[in-house]
Amino acid sequence: MKYFILFGPPGAGKGTQAGAMVEKYNLKHISTGELLRSEIAAGTELGLKAKALIDAGSLVPDEVVEGMIESKFNTVKDVNGFLLDGFPRTIAQAEALDKMLEGRGESVTGVVSLMIPDEMIKERIAHRAAIEGRADDANIETINNRIKTYHEKTEPLIAFYQEADKYYEVESMGTIEEVRELVFSVMDNL
Numbered sequence: 001m002k003y004f005i006l007f008g009p010p011g012a013g014k015g016t017q018a019g020a021m022v023e024k025y026n027l028k029h030i031s032t033g034e035l036l037r038s039e040i041a042a043g044t045e046l047g048l049k050a051k052a053l054i055d056a057g058s059l060v061p062d063e064v065v066e067g068m069i070e071s072k073f074n075t076v077k078d079v080n081g082f083l084l085d086g087f088p089r090t091i092a093q094a095e096a097l098d099k100m101l102e103g104r105g106e107s108v109t110g111v112v113s114l115m116i117p118d119e120m121i122k123e124r125i126a127h128r129a130a131i132e133g134r135a136d137d138a139n140i141e142t143i144n145n146r147i148k149t150y151h152e153k154t155e156p157l158i159a160f161y162q163e164a165d166k167y168y169e170v171e172s173m174g175t176i177e178e179v180r181e182l183v184f185s186v187m188d189n190l
């Protein structure tokens, strides 16, 4: 099994690129954000708790998303691997992932990082808000806090995966097709 991580700041195009990636390499796409939004839509207790944090632009507790990831690893079969989108988002989550994979005799295959400059993040989110109607894309305070959370808690993962020699960065400023080709050229070698 291959374990790819799709990394990048909010609005970098992770969700947009994921579809083509899972199709080409026969992967299961696991987006913790999407899983959490389904919990909210279903009105579960977990969803209710997560909603307040998501609406504030904060992270939900590590254990919550780690449990979601592990249950997918345990149940999804018939794929060549997984594409983790939006997870890990903290060093603690990355360490938990390493442990989970170690227990299965596996390890992270590579991190494909979609990078855009800070000033583009808000533009991209505004564009997505008009299309997808996500509540956390509509409020400027939420967006600002998500950017702050990214820098404080998620960005340190770049060094974490660079040290492990698993970090591959792609400029995500071009068209969807241009970025897709750059992503494929990285993944073809992993």
Ligand code: AMP
Pocket (backbone or CB within 6 Å): 010, 032, 033, 034, 036, 053, 054, 055, 057, 058, 059, 060, 061, 062, 065, 085, 086, 087, 088, 089, 093, 136, 146
């Ligand atoms: P996303 O769809 O990846 O932008 O995630 C939307 C929101 O869900 C984030 O702003 C967080 O509040 C929450 N979330 C998604 N993934 C994680 C994660 N790995 N750890 C903590 N919170 C997460």
